[in-house]
Every structure is written in C-alpha cells, then in structure tokens.
Amino acid sequence: MVVLAGRSRYPGLCRRGVIGKARTVGQFVAVAAVVGLFVLFGWKLVFGDGSGASGQLTSGDSPVAPDFTLPRIDAKGGNLTFASLRGKPVVVNFWASWCIPCKDEAPALQKTYETYRSQGLVVLGVDAKDFRQDGKRFMRRYGITYPVVADGRGSTLGKWGVAGFPETFFVNRQGHLVGSVIQGGVDLGRNRERYAEGIRLALGSPK
Template identity: 35%
Template sequence: MVLSGALAGVATTLTACGNAQDTGGSGTGAPGAAKGSSSRYLKPSERTVTPTVKGTTLDGKHADIAAMRGHAVVINIWGSWCAPCRKEAPELKKLSEQTAPLGVKFLGIDIRDTKTAAKAFERNFGITYPSLYDPDSRSLIGFKSLAARAVPTTYVLDKKGRVAAVSIGPLTARDFYPIIKDIAAEQA
C-alpha cells in the first residue's frame, strides 16, 4: 500500500464551491490532492461508512452503488457552476479511462444544478460515466458522517462498498491514481 496510516481528518462547512478548510494535521497536500485540497485515506479497520446512494442519472437511467459492490467505486460530487469542478473534470475523465482495466466504476453526483447545464458540462468535458441528477443534494445524506461539505468532493469505495478515501477539492489524476489502484487491488 502506497499510503501509510490515516491522513488528517477534515472538518469543513458546505460551500457553494471551492476548497475546504483544513482543520489540522497533514491533510492539506496529502497524497491524491491538488494544491488547496485535502485528502483522507482510511485503513480497512477504520472504514465504517457504507453509503447508500441511488437515483436517476442525467440520461434518465437508474443507478445504485449497491449494485457496484465487488468493484472499487469512485464517486465525484460536482456541479457545472463550480470552477474547481471544471478544473477537475479532465482529471476525472483521465482517471476513469486509466482505471477501467482495473475494474473500477465511476459515478458522478450532480448537485444544485439544472439538467441542461449538467448535460452540457458532461458533453464539454467528454465525461462518459453516469452521474446522478440530485439538484437538492439529498444523496449526500447517504454518506452519513463523511457527507460532502464542499464541492468538488471525491470518494473511493472499496469492494465492500465502504468509504476508503475522500478528497475535498480538485484532484489530479497523477496523484489520485495510486490511491484508486491500491484500493482496487485489495481483496474483497
């Protein structure tokens, strides 16, 4: 495992868009995070949150992360109105392509947005993985104590469906790939 131990916890307040405020420890600049971001890796023994997230995607299909168990799953909370989300979108596209051979699944959750703007965002950035349409941000409740408090937020679920890593703020493919790769390599 590239990562050692849990990185600093992150306590933030939900912002309309932007970076979270790190409240201590070494979270800022942690592996997988771009400058101004915070990441947290959870050792298998620390993984206690198994989110429940399901709904209708932007293209009208049903998606449920419970159906993705057995795979590492990357979930990205985003909005077309969010400048850091626009910065991060090409990185997520690259990550989804790089990790597909590892069996990793991706799911976006578009919050506080219109379908028209969200679909244009996906089209402009070439995003091919599905995104739930959640204008009221209700799906975030499924993450319980790890619910997103800033946008963008990215989660990596292990093969058992538990939150194994969280990145708040825009991430980079170069830095976040090793985290996803390690979680995807874990035994179920």
C-alpha cells in the first residue's frame, strides 16, 4: 500500500503534493505529445506530397511538372535541370534497367523521340533506383538516344507520384502535366490510345 509510505504518523504522505505535480506534468506531456502528433498528421494531410503530381493530375488538375536537377547518363553528360526544357513538350518516362516492361517499351519511346523530335518534343528518361552503369548499358542495348538522367536515390519519385516502373507523364510547352499518367509499358494495347493522346496534348495539337 502506497498510503503506508507517509503522512503525519506515516511521514511519506506529505510527498503526495510532489507526486501529484509530477503526475500532472506527465499528463500534460502525454497530452501535448498526442496533440503534436495530430497536428503533424493534419499538416501532412493538408500540405504533404500525398500522391504527388500524379495524384493532382488524376484528380483533374494540370499541375506544374515538379522540377529537378539530375546527372545525365547519356552521351552529352553533365546535369539536366527539368525547368530548362520549358517551352518544349516533354514525355517523361521513369524506368529502371531491372524492370522487364521497361525493356519492352524502350523501342516505342525511342520511336516517339525520332518521330516527334522535329516538332520540338523531348523524350526524357529518368533512370531511378538503378546502377548508373546498368542504365548506360540499357541505353546502348536498346539504342536509346534521347536524354536520360540518373536518379539512384529516387528523389523525384515522391514529387511526381511515381508508384512503379515504368511510368510515363506528358508535359506541355507551359510546363504543365497533361493527359493521363501511363502506368506500365506505353507499348501495351491498353495504353496505346492514352499514350497517343498524351503526346497530342503535350504538343498542343488540336484533337
């Protein structure tokens, strides 16, 4: 019995005030921690990345494509800042050399680049979560000549809302995402129509 520990004939009871204070402080800290967690949760909901640009696009918005600066693994080398492509329609393809559908769609993307290059369209590959040397080998093997940047850390994936590989986005000349996100190979039958539509919207051609 704790009671036996104090008070007049049991002297420790006079400690009750201190224990009460400690308990109050403890309760305050616990409540503050819970409130803090709720505030963080709310902040994340309101201001967090959520599903990134992909989520905004899916919900009907046409957000500005998230910017990044990454090292190029194509022949040109150096760094590429996405914002430097403003004014050009861009097909942004997230891939990795270990991803099987990425291999299947590579020829289709290269063909797109060759077909629409004269109209200013840029196909930009983002080789994410991959060894740079593997990415370079992949490019050689599949004859890829469009610009490719390496994002080993996957730092762009959250902002763009990339859920898996491959994933393809379309950006118009104003730098806004248009069309729909293509999940899976662009060469797949279920994606072909949306792929063509995305290119059309990025180029700004009348439907």
